[in-house]
Amino acid sequence: MNKSQKSMIALLGVLLVFFGFVITRIGIAKPASTVKIAKIPAGEYDPAVWGKFYPLQYESYKKNSIMEPSPTGYGGSLKVQKSDMMPEIKTNFKGNPFSVDYTEDRGHVYALEDIKETKRIGPKSPGACITCKTPYLEKLVQETGWGYAKLPFSQVMDTIPSHGYISCANCHDPENMNLRVINPAFIEAMDRKGVDVTKASREDMRSYVCGQCHAEYFFEPNTSRVVFPWDKGSKPSDIYAYYLDKPLGFVQDWQHPDSKAAMLKAQHPDFETWSTGTHGKAGVACADCHMPYERKDGQKYSSHTMTSPLKNLDAACGTCHTQGSAWLMDQVKTTQDYTFEVLHTAGQNVTRAHEAIKKASEIPNVNQDELANARELVRKAQWYWDFVAAESSMGFHNPDQSLNSAAQASEFARQAIEAANRAAGINLL
Ligand code: HEC
Ligand code: HEC
Ligand code: HEC
Ligand code: HEC
Numbered sequence: 369m370n371k372s373q374k375s376m377i378a379l380l381g382v383l384l385v386f387f388g389f390v391i392t393r394i395g396i397a398k399p400a401s402t403v404k405i406a407k408i409p410a411g412e413y414d415p416a417v418w419g420k421f422y423p424l425q426y427e428s429y430k431k432n433s434i435m436e437p438s439p440t441g442y443g444g445s446l447k448v449q450k451s452d453m454m455p456e457i458k459t460n461f462k463g464n465p466f467s468v469d470y471t472e473d474r475g476h477v478y479a480l481e482d483i484k485e486t487k488r489i490g491p492k493s494p495g496a497c498i499t500c501k502t503p504y505l506e507k508l509v510q511e512t513g514w515g516y517a518k519l520p521f522s523q524v525m526d527t528i529p530s531h532g533y534i535s536c537a538n539c540h541d542p543e544n545m546n547l548r549v550i551n552p553a554f555i556e557a558m559d560r561k562g563v564d565v566t567k568a569s570r571e572d573m574r575s576y577v578c579g580q581c582h583a584e585y586f587f588e589p590n591t592s593r594v595v596f597p598w599d600k601g602s603k604p605s606d607i608y609a610y611y612l613d614k615p616l617g618f619v620q621d622w623q624h625p626d627s628k629a630a631m632l633k634a635q636h637p638d639f640e641t642w643s644t645g646t647h648g649k650a651g652v653a654c655a656d657c658h659m660p661y662e663r664k665d666g667q668k669y670s671s672h673t674m675t676s677p678l679k680n681l682d683a684a685c686g687t688c689h690t691q692g693s694a695w696l697m698d699q700v701k702t703t704q705d706y707t708f709e710v711l712h713t714a715g716q717n718v719t720r721a722h723e724a725i726k727k728a729s730e731i732p733n734v735n736q737d738e739l740a741n742a743r744e745l746v747r748k749a750q751w752y753w754d755f756v757a758a759e760s761s762m763g764f765h766n767p768d769q770s771l772n773s774a775a776q777a778s779e780f781a782r783q784a785i786e787a788a789n790r791a792a793g794i795n796l797l
Contacts, residue, residue, distance in 0.1 A: 403669075408542035413503040415535035418542070424664055429535070429672040432475030438676045440701045442708065442762035445474040445675055447482070454757065456715035459722065460750055463625040464633060465490075473636075473760065476534040476674060484525065494592035495524035499551060500581035503537035504528050506550045514552070517592040539577040547573035551580035557596035574653035579639035582654075582760070588616045602640040604755040604773045608748060627725035629743040634754035641759045645766030652688070660684045700764050707756065707763025710774040714753045717781035721746040724788040724797045731792045738791035742784045749780035 406421035419426025438444035450470045451457040461467035465488035474482070479501040483489060489497060496517035499505055508516040508524070516524055541548045549555060549565050554576070558565050568576060584607060585594050595616065600606040611618070611632055620630035642648040647657075659670045660683035677684035678700060681693040689696060725742050728734055756763065756770045756777075763770035789795050 403545070405545055410542055411507065412542055413507075413535070413537050414529075414531045416531065418536040418540075422536075422545075424667060424669040425536075425672045428662070428669075430477070431673040432477045432675065434673075434675075435474060436679065439678050439697065440704050440762075442704050443676055443760060444472060447471050447474055450757075454712060454715055456712070456719045457757075459719040460715060460753075461633070462722075464622045464631070466633060478533070480528065480530070480533045489521055491520070491522075493521040494587065495519040495521050496587055496592040496594050497521050498524050498528070499553065499594050501534060502528055502532045503535055503550070504532045506537065509550070509552055514591060514593045517587075517594065518590075534581075538580075547577050549573075549576050549580045551594075553585060553594035553596050554580035554583070557598045560599055571651060571653060574655040575639070575642070575648075578654040578658070582636055582638035584635050584637040584640060586611075586615075586618050586621070589618055598640070602637075602643050603769065604752050604776075607637075607640070607755075608751050611751075624722055624746075627722040627743055627746050628729065629722070629725065629747045631747055632751050632754070634751065634758040636758055636760055637755055638760050638765060641755075641761070641769065642765040644769060647765070656687070657684045660687070703764050703767045704762040707767065707770050707774065710771055710778075711753065711756050711763075714749075714774045714777040714781065715757065717778045718746065718750050718753050720797055721749060721781040721784040721788070724785045727796045728788040728792040731794075735791045735793070738787050742787035742791055745780050745784035745787055749777045749784055751777075752780060753777035 403422070408418055408421065412418070415426060415429060419429075435445045435447070437446055448471065450472060451467075457470055458467050461470070469487035471482070471486070483497060483501055494517055495508075498508070498516070498521070504527070508527075512519075536542075538550060539547055547570065555565050558576075565576060583596055585596050587593065588595055595618075597607050597610045597615065599615075600610045621633040622631055623629070624631050639654075642654065655670065657677045658674050659672065660677070660680060661668055662671045662683065663669075671680070671683070678697065681696050685696050686693075721742075725739070725746060728739060728742065752773045756774050759765065759770070785797050789797070
């Protein structure tokens with residue numbers, strides 16, 4: 369063998385190892401190839417019908433009814449009041465239905481039951497609230513556009529049968545099982561960012577299907593159209609800046625009765641928080657952790673039990689991390705404990721700021737400019753606090769940003785108290 373033949377063989381060897389590696393890596397993200405596609409008619413929203421063709425996925429989807437606490441003590445799928453752990457929820461959301469009833473989220477199969485039962489929904493609630501609860505959304509949008517959003521909630525709810533909780537048709541095209549997004553608010557927000565969702569890669573779709581609901585939103589005044597506030601970016605500061613411009617005439621979610629500040633309510637910004645975190649930026653999708661592959665009877669399929677990955681750490685994290693489940697569990701628990709500590713303190717500081725502003729406003733000859741300044745600061749403080757408090761992972765989806773946001777909330781609350789003191793001309797708190 370001459371020299372060039374030797375180097376050819378060496379090169380071939382290197383290529384073989386390289387492509388072998390690439391193929392195994394890609395193999396991790398490959399869809400279960402054994403699935404036979406059935407043609408389900410468009411407009412079929414009953415998961416039991418889909419389940420006849422895809423029994424493995426359906427069986428695991430049904431397990432979304434299992435209710436368990438999370439091993440770290442945060443999150444979990446039991447219907448408990450969040451204010452049990454954070455009593456400041458009651459004072460900070462005073463005047464808003466979230467102060468009365470704010471339960472921990474649980475499995476997708478409970479979506480309709482829980483929205484029917486929550487004390488947050490009343491005669492004045494708009495049909496828009498159904499947007500993230502049912503695949504019948506597709507039909508509502510086909511028939512009314514955004515018209516359903518401003519109808520009374522009860523009228524819209526009456527058209528949804530009991531099997532209409534979140535299911536297959538929310539994420540899959542019935543014809544070919546491709547992933548799809550049906551929430552027009554997500555499609556419109558991505559379009560404004562220059563992303564055509566219908567052309568998205570499979571990898572992106574593995575997060576977009578979740579992001580269509582697990583995201584922050586507001587209702588456009590008068591129409592109740594659902595809008596995602598992403599035009600300036602996804603960080604707490606970007607979205608706060610967006611709201612400062614009074615988008616589409618939207619000024620506030622409600623007014624706090626003590627401080628009289630115009631408040632915002634953050635709604636589960638999971639997609640936003642994930643997208644700016646380590647995993648999101650590394651391209652690790654929601655489905656990678658929340659829908660790991662499982663095997664049954666020699667068939668590989670995606671788990672459709674979308675719950676805490678901590679219940680199944682080896683499958684959820686083990687494809688990428690080799691540190692072992694004890695180490696991983698400890699990482700998550702530590703992140704969550706640290707986040708909770710700073711968050712809990714921040715929430716209490718925000719409560720104190722509302723109190724200080726209330727006291728200041730009762731003083732005759734209060735400086736109105738400083739009072740307005742204090743109200744703006746408490747609104748901002750609460751936004752930075754709520755962005756973490758309303759997010760579902762207690763910091764894990766983006767540990768650095770969550771700690772930063774909670775710490776900033778404390779600082780803005782301190783500034784709000786100082787402004788209230790200046791407005792009053794005495795030290796109130
Ligand atoms: C919240 C979104 C969501 C819902 C609801 C959902 N799926 Fe999926 N499904 C996914 C994702 C994500 C994948 C992974 C697809 C990929 O990687 O290409 C998937 C994959 C599949 C596959 C391909 C094989 C596999 O297991 O990876 C089938 C078949 C399937 N789902 C059936 C169903 C059925 C039946 C239902 C209803 C009982 C359902 N899905 C509900 C998101 C969802
Ligand atoms: C159609 C809207 C919608 C889509 C799509 C959706 N979710 Fe949800 N999700 C919800 C709602 C609403 C709840 C709360 C249900 C309740 O508490 O009754 C929820 C709850 C959850 C929970 C809490 C479950 C528990 O055990 O505590 C997890 C985890 C979750 N979703 C993950 C995901 C992931 C991952 C995806 C994408 C693969 C996804 N969701 C797609 C709306 C959605
Ligand atoms: C790197 C893995 C990973 C990725 C990626 C990920 N999550 Fe999570 N998620 C977790 C962990 C860990 C928790 C904390 C679970 C706990 O406290 O029990 C969590 C918690 C949650 C919860 C609350 C679950 C509960 O028990 O109440 C929801 C909802 C959720 N994630 C949705 C999402 C969505 C939507 C995405 C994508 C935008 C996403 N996650 C991306 C790992 C991940
Ligand atoms: C698809 C691959 C993938 C999966 C699945 C995954 N990770 Fe990661 N993880 C990464 C990558 C990539 C990084 C970035 C650092 C690196 O390159 O090692 C990372 C970083 C981390 C870090 C350090 C950075 C941080 O954000 O604190 C922790 C802790 C972590 N992962 C825990 C988990 C846990 C827990 C799970 C399961 C719930 C999980 N990961 C699932 C790929 C993954």
